[in-house]
Amino acid sequence: MQKLIEYRYQKALHHQLMKAADLSMLGSDVLVLIYHFAKVAEGDILEIGSFVGGSTIAAGMGARDSGRQKKIISIEPGGRLKDHRLATRDIFKDLKKNLSRVGLLEAVTLINGFSFDDSTITAVREMARPGAIGLFIFDADANVRRDIDCYGDRLAHGCWVVIDDYISATDKGGPTRAQVDELVGAGRLQPLGFYGWGTWIGRWIIG
Ligand SMILES: C[S@@+](CC[C@H](N)C(=O)[O-])C[C@H]1O[C@@H](n2cnc3c(N)ncnc32)[C@H](O)[C@@H]1O
Numbered sequence: 001m002q003k004l005i006e007y008r009y010q011k012a013l014h015h016q017l018m019k020a021a022d023l024s025m026l027g028s029d030v031l032v033l034i035y036h037f038a039k040v041a042e043g044d045i046l047e048i049g050s051f052v053g054g055s056t057i058a059a060g061m062g063a064r065d066s067g068r069q070k071k072i073i074s075i076e077p078g079g080r081l082k083d084h085r086l087a088t089r090d091i092f093k094d095l096k097k098n099l100s101r102v103g104l105l106e107a108v109t110l111i112n113g114f115s116f117d118d119s120t121i122t123a124v125r126e127m128a129r130p131g132a133i134g135l136f137i138f139d140a141d142a143n144v145r146r147d148i149d150c151y152g153d154r155l156a157h158g159c160w161v162v163i164d165d166y167i168s169a170t171d172k173g174g175p176t177r178a179q180v181d182e183l184v185g186a187g188r189l190q191p192l193g194f195y196g197w198g199t200w201i202g203r204w205i206i207g
Pocket of ligand 1: 023024025048049050052053054055075076077078091113114115116139140
């Protein structure tokens with residue numbers, strides 16, 4: 001927590017993170033946490049649901065500031081979004097444009113597809129060896145369990161886990177909460193807390 005407060009006083013960093021927050025559906029404190037985890041985590045980063053890149057940029061900045069080589073894999077099918085503060089006609093095009101603007105396009109391996117597509121699963125499993133992921137960000141649909149079942153063997157013991165919509169006004173909230181609570185009950189996830197507007201943060205435990 002001390003570190004997170006310190007980031008606020010690093011003017012340039014704080015400014016860049018708040019610019020990422022302008023592109024994000026996540027709360028700004030969650031983006032600061034993503035930045036921090038990407039910086040301190042041992043291992044690579046897997047993100048599911050990048051949208052136009054707010055969380056991807058926060059992760060990319062953290063990985064860059066870690067001074068270590070980290071793979072960042074981010075999965076986004078694209079499409080359009082209407083009637084929203086962040087409305088866009090082409091999510092994937094804007095994602096690439098936003099990453100490019102902050103010099104992170106080359107640092108992120110973007111997969112243009114759904115997390116459950118066979119081609120996505122093959123690509124992720126080729127890029128990330130078992131236990132290689134140190135930060136897992138899920139901000140997609142209401143089925144985090146599906147993706148944990150699919151990619152869980154790629155997560156390291158103690159991998160930082162960020163799952164949005166644990167508490168939500170949308171219909172993602174109920175299933176997400178039930179799935180996360182079940183994984184906590186089974187001892188696979190260890191909670192740290194809730195941040196922003198209902199984002200669950202914790203760690204992956206290999207029993
Ligand atoms: C709430 S937005 C993500 C917001 C983003 N993390 C941010 O910082 O603003 C959810 C995104 O997940 C994508 N999505 C939905 N289901 C998905 C899946 N199964 N695999 C990958 N992305 C998915 C949607 O296209 C959408 O862009």
